[in-house]
Amino acid sequence: METLNPRIRLVWGVGVLVTAAVLGVGVGVADRFALGVGAWIAVVAAVAVLGVGVGYVLVKYRVWAFEVRDDDLYLERGVLTRVHTVVPFVRVQHVDTQRGPIERAAGLSSVVVYTAGSRGADVTIPGLTPDRADALQERLRRLAIESEGDFDAV
CATH class of the missing domain: 1.10.287 (Helix Hairpins)
Incomplete structure (x- = not known):
């Protein structure tokens, strides 16, 4: 993790x-x-x-942690209510990086993963350095494209 x-x-x-x-x-x-x-x-x-x-x-x-696994992105977070989120790569629509003014001042960035599905199905991974966020964005984009090809082959 x-x-x-x-x-x-x-x-x-x-x-x-x-x-x-x-x-x-x-x-x-x-x-x-x-x-x-x-x-x-x-x-x-x-x-x-x-x-x-x-x-x-x-x-x-x-308690905040995440993991890029073979077929999905897994997130654990939450203080009072623990939330475990699994985002299958076949559901990923696109991936953005964003940096608000306070994040920029702290030298941080966030990755937002937009998914197919209901409203509010997007997940954000905060607290990443810009280089790490860019690398994660590219990795998730590549895995989403690869999983789309695997899904079409089935």
Whole structure:
């Protein structure tokens, strides 16, 4: 099984930090105009979300793994609910790499595998270096083409 680059924890952590800050400001505004409890409630809310969020990110990183097998792509992920996903190469429509602004700042990239099937059947592998993402994209593309040829021969 392959794991993600450790810098993905930073990317996910930025999301937690933004969420904690927005919640803290929201609670502070609510306190100012409605609650009247005191500004400390905003700080407590933000710190609590930040603490839980950091713990969540650390566990999420530990359980996230993927493997390119002979006939499919296998992914394991999830903190509260463990998700095991198998994507047969014959179902792969196309494969993209993407880099959001925070990923670019961290020197990371993601691979998105689009599959034939229902809406939401796409899978994303985050936390890859750009070179690793490009190599994985090419490998998955090649395996999808090869499996399409095997499927036509049957």
